[in-house]
């Protein structure tokens with residue numbers, strides 16, 4: 442049965458993964474790419490659970506690593522559908538790492554994945570069920586998700602326009618205090 446609306450809690454996902462030595466980078470900390478891959482995995486699981494269909498990652502917003510993750514720590518990812526459009530869903534992901542020995546839990550990052558449901562045969566975007574918002578937090582997350590989508594669209598439009606109108610020769614004269622040297626071929 443295709444439901445028109447689904448509860449946020451129906452598709453919430455928690456993923457736990459131990460940070461093993463093979464996840465380390467040259468500096469001995471967990472590679473950022475490992476965390477991104479786990480985030481992509483949980484975003485897909487959460488979005489596909491809501492949409493009950495195949496989904497793709499359309500974009501990823503704001504991945505700011507606040508703290509390094511150490512080998513031996515337990516990483517926990519919490520994912521929830523914050524906002525739903527027609528075929529797109531914003532999945533909010535909070536990542537925490539836990540050091541058992543020290544008894545310390547750190548916030549690693551909070552990021553937002555835009556996922557789009559697709560018809561597997563036609564590869565066209567597919568309408569997804571709406572969200573039943575049953576707490577103040579869920580209402581706030583939905584509002585923020587909607588505002589992020591509008592802000593991103595505005596930014597994309599503004600930046601595209603800026604690119605069309607830019608006088609690059611003029612802009613290049615403003616690079617004197619920047620960390621670059623212009624050495625164009627003669």
Ligand SMILES: CC(C)(COP(=O)(O)OP(=O)(O)OC[C@H]1O[C@@H](n2cnc3c(N)ncnc32)[C@H](O)[C@@H]1OP(=O)(O)O)[C@@H](O)C(=O)NCCC(=O)NCCS
Nearest residue numbers: 496497498499500525526527528529530555556557559566
């Ligand atoms: C994401 C994708 C399906 C959008 O296709 P499209 O033809 O632009 O579709 P539309 O313009 O009809 O947009 C469909 C929805 O996606 C959203 N969308 C499109 N591009 C987006 C982006 N970069 N970021 C966030 N949302 C996006 C639109 O806002 C729209 O949302 P809505 O239906 O809720 O209003 C298409 O660009 C694609 O297949 N990209 C490749 C995805 C991929 O391979 N990911 C990596 C591996 S999983």
